Amino acid sequence: MLNVGGIVLTPVLAFALIRWGIPRSGLETSGLFVRISRILFLSLVVASGIIFLQLLANSALLVGQALIEPLGSFGFIGGFISQLGDVLNMITPAVIALAGGAVVGSPLSSLGQRISDRYSIRSVKIINFLLSAIAGALLFILIGALINWFYQINDPLKIYGWPGGAGALIGLLLALRSNPKDSIPIGSSLYxxxxxxxxxxxxxxxxxxxxxxxxxxxxxxxxxxxxxxxxxxxxxxxxxxxxxxxxxxxxxxxxxxxxxxxxxxxxxxxxxxxxxxxxxxxxxxxxxxxxxxxxxxxxxxxxxxxxxxxxxxxxxxxxxxxxxxxxxxxxxxxxxxxxxxxxxxx
Known part of the structure; x- marks a missing residue:
């Protein structure tokens, strides 16, 4: 019953928060407190969406498992609903990661631009080398973990060591070719x-x-x-x-x-x-x-x-x-x- 109530209430709450967080007129002036409040409310929209996915996944699991026996020969419908719940549980961490990346990416991008404008080219180049190596290592480690999930290698050196080293090396090579003062077109790269x-x-x-x-x-x-x-x-x-x-x-x-x-x-x-x-x-x-x-x-x-x-x-x-x-x-x-x-x- 709590799951059903949460599934009904969270979209209504998210819609109300979006209506308030996005003003209709672009000419209205807002104070600092109102802007911060709108950012917080939009963050609550993201959180309510994640909660909605989790509640929907749990409800699908419960309803699907409860329908398998009563439906008899059509019990595959219950199994299908239950498997949809499993899929939602699987994609919820990915949704959380994307939402967290969207929230953290904007302030970090502004911070990186400030560092690039404030410090010398040599300092920025050193920071660029370090961050590129870390980013490349993390990316290849994630790829190694994904491969391990499919093939069950279970060897830490092959999963984390070699991919991390190769990713760090590729990140350093890419950092060597780029100008540390140039802005990276993140949107175009992701696209x-x-x-x-x-x-x-x-x-x-x-x-x-x-x-x-x-x-x-x-x-x-x-x-x-x-x-x-x-x-x-x-x-x-x-x-x-x-x-x-x-x-x-x-x-x-x-x-x-x-x-x-x-x-x-x-x-x-x-x-x-x-x-x-x-x-x-x-x-x-x-x-x-x-x-x-x-x-x-x-x-x-x-x-x-x-x-x-x-x-x-x-x-x-x-x-x-x-x-x-x-x-x-x-x-x-x-x-x-x-x-x-x-x-x-x-």
Whole structure:
């Protein structure tokens, strides 16, 4: 009961805090106390979002495990809900890390710029060498820990020693090539790295992904959901990013002319331009996933495709024809629903 109450109340609280923390008018003047209060309230929004994820994950685990026995032959639905709770528990630390990095990154960036402006080139170069070596070592140690999670090497020297040394060396080499007084385009670097990772994910077909996930989590609908979900994230990220890059600059200049800050410009000038195409892209990808789910079932992704393959192998063509008819009805219905929603909202 507490989980349900928390799931209902935390989004309401976060919405109220966002409405107060982001002023609608860019011309209003705010004192130092009000600005600090808004920063604290926006930090509470991030914390409430993390709490919401944790409560939702615990509720999914409890509800899924409670539904397995009562549903009988449909108990896989309860197992699927429970596995979704496990996935949410897995991604919550990543969300916390991203939120913490966003909160800490801005003041550290300002601190680094002050150090660069205040000290001499030699001092800044020494600091740059040290920080680059530490950053490279930490990055490669994280990669080694990830590899150890997959392959269970359990050798500290191979997991932490060699990757840390190689990362520190690469960081020093990169620091040698850079000018210590130059500002690093962090946003562009993150954009390039993220886009490269998503391009690599998108180049792998969902049929190959479902085979990997079937080995990882077992044959069933959860493996199919993971395969389609990962490929969908990579595909939609490309479409979303291209849409953001092609927005009109007129509304941006108009909102900035009122004195709006960067966050207000995004909320009131960027978001209204991207919502209609985002809805259209999402519906289009949903339509693709409905069709792909049948093929995913043939490769171990569960669902009606897996049942259809079983009936064809057993020469039970009557049941196979009924399932093919059900697939055709579902695909046609989803196509009609998606086209109706696109006409109404886009």
């Amino acid at each position: 390039a790295i993220t886009r490269t990772i998503l391009n690599a994910i998108r180049s792998i077909e969902p049929l190959v992904m479902v085979i990997v996930f079937a080995v990882w989590v077992g044959i069933g609908p959860f493996a199919g959901v993971l395969a389609l979900g990962l490929h969908t994230i990579a595909a939609l990220a490309k479409l979303y990013s291209e849409q953001v890059e092609s927005i009109m600059s007129g509304p941006l200049e108009a909102v900035q002319a009122t004195g709006a800050n960067r966050l207000q410009t995004i909320v009131y000038a960027v978001v209204p331009q991207i919502i209609p195409p985002y809805i259209s892209f999402t519906m289009y990808r949903w339509d693709i996933n409905v069709r792909m789910s049948t093929i995913i079932g043939f490769a171990g992704g569960g669902g009606i495709g897996f049942l259809l393959q079983q009936n064809i192998n057993l020469l039970d063509y009557r049941a196979a024809s009924a399932q093919m008819l059900a697939i055709a009805i579902v695909v046609a219905s989803m196509d009609y629903i998606s086209s109706t929603l696109r006409k109404r909202f886009v």
